[in-house]
Amino acid sequence: MTSNRITRRGTMQMMGLAGAAGLFAPNLLVSRALAAAPDAPTGQIIVGFSQEPTVFNPLMPRIEVDDGVQLSLFDALFRISPEGEFIPALAAEVPTIENGGLSEDGLEWRVKLRDDVKWHDGEPFTAEDVKFTLELVVDPNFRSWRTTGHDLVRDLTVVSPTEITWRMEEPFAPYMAILVETMMVPKHILGPEEDRNNAPFNQAPVGTGAFKWGSRTAGDHLELVANPDYFGEGPYIERLIYKYIPDLTVLYTQFKSGDIDIAGSQYITPDNYEEAKTLPGKVVEVVPSPTVESLFLNMERPQFKEKAVREALYAALDKQAIIDALYYGLPTPTESYLPQQSFFYNPDLPQHEFNIERANQILDEAGWTRGAGGIREKDGVRLSFTNSTTSGNHLREQAQQFIQQTFAEIGVEMTISNKPPAVMWGDYWTNSEFDTVIVGIVFTTGADADVTVRFHSGAIPAQDGAGSNTGQYQNEEVDKLLEQGTSTFVPEERKEIYHQLQKIIRDDLPLLPMFQYATVRGHKEGIMGIVPNINTRIDTWHAAAYYWDN
């Protein structure tokens, strides 16, 4: 145990350092003052991605790397800073109750826009584009990524080219965070299109962002070029290239050889961290990610109905051993589903302790007795279940074996049944056909801590609910808090609600939280302006600020 503690402290220090590095790195607002960014865009930067970006209409379903590209091409009304603060982007200011942008009840919205923004083709950006975008998102014929929040918007009114208002059907506080992820598309291009799902725009996007669309070589790379008329900071480089490298070992090799300038998503694998740190001419740092790894339980299975069982399983989960032995000590153990950097994170949750004796004791007291083969049972229910995850994910597969062993010590039989990704995350996951799953989930929506779709009893797809509560967790108190949280607009008040919520979920254990991931990121020495942001899905959220210092 002692050695584990030391490692844990070491990890925390590392995280602290990474955080500090973030503070010293040129920030959004002060980079010009700190280091000399070039006056005119110069040079190029190649970012390596291990998945291929293929979706360029920012309103359609997308994965992380698509986000990475879209954030360079487009802007939303607001952006979110690494500290979780909303910053105006296309909007002139962030609407609040104080500045009159938001009514007391949170129903009336008034957003003022910048008047100096142009689309990449030179057309001015106006409130008409905002209206068009927010209407397109809920168009039933459009293959839209997400309608949550947008479906509550009514009476969209263009007051002037720089002002738009609307009314919400019901108060919905997470909408601000959703707007951060809703990038604006041009009405004058997409408007006249008959079929917006297959419009040419989707393969040659026109945005307002720091970079313009250059060209794409499918299966290999895509090239963006500087937008000299960008309204915000930057861009400082002429060309931004996203290079697709489909294998993480090869991604690392090309980072080492210098073929790519930034090792982007999904970054450097933990096993290469020790070596990466020593590479000459490279900057390598550990950055916390919002993904929380957990042992996810299907609460409708008779084995998990009783809280004592869940508590015992949690006590028999040797998190620290998994973190140290498999993940090189990089992730941070956690008790919450929220990232620890979140504004809403509750740091006072009870600490997990790995204790086999205690786990056995809990099960003994609850009346689960050992039957055939040493497996505990009670009222005809055997403590035996399957555990699944993506096959081929070696670290998770090894973690399963750790867990299998410690669970066996408390008379619980866990069999491993892994599936390829398309199968695993298809109906098997969404329709709750699993017993337990090891999964890494980002529970937040941008920076917003609303988890209604994950934990509300009305969000269970297997019970005809709308959402992704695939663990089928049901708790009236949780429902109530979730509803309160989305209709409260004062951040401090919401924080209290979400602290309470985290406490209940930690106590109830519908999922056994293991750790919050950390990623190892690397770039060549001399690239400035890289700032990690836990509130976005990808490292290139602000490529506009990148430049070479040499």
Next chain:
Amino acid sequence: MARYLLKRLGQSIVLLIIVSMIGFFMLHLTPGGPLSQYALTPGMTQETIDRIAEQMGLNRPLPVQYLDWVWRLVQGDWGESYRDNQPVLSVIGRHLFATLLLMGSSTAISIGIGTWIGIRGATHRYSAFDYVATVGAMVALSIPTFWFGLVGIYIFSLELGWLPAGNMYEIGNGSFLDYLHHLIMPSVVLALVNIAIWSRYMRTATLDVINQDFVKTARAKGVSERRVLMKHVVGNALLPMITLAGMQLPNLLSGALVTETVFTWPGMGRLFLDSLGYNDYPVVMGLLMFSAILVLLGNLIADLISAAIDPRIRLS
């Protein structure tokens, strides 16, 4: 001849229909689907996934989807990729160029060197050269390509810095010499195994021919040893190689997945794997039909060439 071709064509069409049906249904019956990659997206709900599946026509009965696909295919419409909406044929076309370049140069290297080693091994049987070639072939066949690839990258890119660590060309350059520079390592690595295969086949084929009566007759007539070898031995030994080459044609175009991955070469092998990984049905089906046609075509061409060269074979 025309009747023969017509008969082969008829057989091919029946085969293609069977292949397409098996492929289509197996692909669609595996659980999961093209939308499962979005299941873990923050804020994604089953409702949204169902709505998009409906819009994409993914929830229609399978036979309907199959007939729809066949009907379009007959009209020349291979469909569009689910991932980036590009027409399937143009997706295949773009990756085909990369694959042709890599496989073409690697095949040229392997056939050239492989046949030479094979012939020399056969004419100098049990010589030091023959032993080295045999052992070398065993080694090349036993060691996986990715290992050669990684070792090559380690030595020539990371340590010596002579050759690039991957990619087809340097972004922003793309000149002929740039392509050539990038082509050296992957094509040689890929050729290593094939040199071994070709040399073994060629050695056996040459040995079969070298002791036949007509070769002895030629020698007895006083034909020079060089002429005997080139005209009588090699000419005849190459015959079975044509069938082998015909069977290699689909390989040539389906790409070399491992090499393409290690050297980030955007070819057909990677396209196939990526499309399978994302359940991009239209592209996977397109690739399946494309390679099925190539297999049939490759066999047909090999048969025709054999008939043209070898008067003993009659097509009927």
